[in-house]
Amino acid sequence: MKGCVGLVLGSGLGSMLDRMEWGETLDFGDIGLPVSGVAGHQGKMVLGRLDGAPLVAMSGRVHLYEGHDAKTVTAGIRWMAERGVGTVVLTNAAGSLREDQPPGSWMALSDHLNLTGTSPLEGGPNFVDMSAVYDLEISEKLRAIAAGHGWHMGSGVYAGLRGPQYETPAEIRMLRTLGADAVGMSTVLEALEAKRLGLRVVGLSCLTNYAAGMPSATLDHSDVMATGKSAAERMIRVLKEWLESR
Known part of the structure; x- marks a missing residue:
């Protein structure tokens, strides 16, 4: 497993395992590892290959809103790192705050806002530089591959909240103000x-x-999973091409 890629699959994205x-x-x-009780999170590590490229897929994750702490939520990342994974691709299902990035599209994270009120680095002097959390070189490669297949992958800032409730329209306006x-x-x-x-x-x-308060906003977990499943196929093609080029 040393040097291979780890892939964390979010809600509705477990269909990537089929390939x-x-x-x-x-x-x-x-x-x-802790087991999630949320629909769409299968709770298994799959060691295999995607078109010949070695891959460790983490199907499902646990969340703060299930009552876990930050250390427990990140146990799967430590498990992969201990076994030699060098690059991790974190996927998620998210609500769009931009009308030019509609449901069914993908966004590469350029940065994030940690609004969960906690951190897995608590408990010690873990003063880690977070100037560049996300690898923009890889993100740009993925976006270029997507463009080559004829579809646009956006880029932007992801706000991570604790949940489990969806956000109010006022909270969405606040998040937009925060960027x-x-x-x-x-x-x-x-x-x-x-x-x-x-x-x-x-x-x-x-x-x-x-997100809440936007035109055509629907906030239902079953819709989240259905949309994620339909969008997964396009991302599989992009990831396959990127893995082959590494």
């Missing part, structure tokens, strides 16, 4: 832990809905 050649499958509970382009309930803590461990970090948001 992998599976080697070993490990249930979270059997390897000491957010998308909002969700995961990813930022994983990114912090991965950065601390020296991994290259890529963040990809599947924009599954417009």
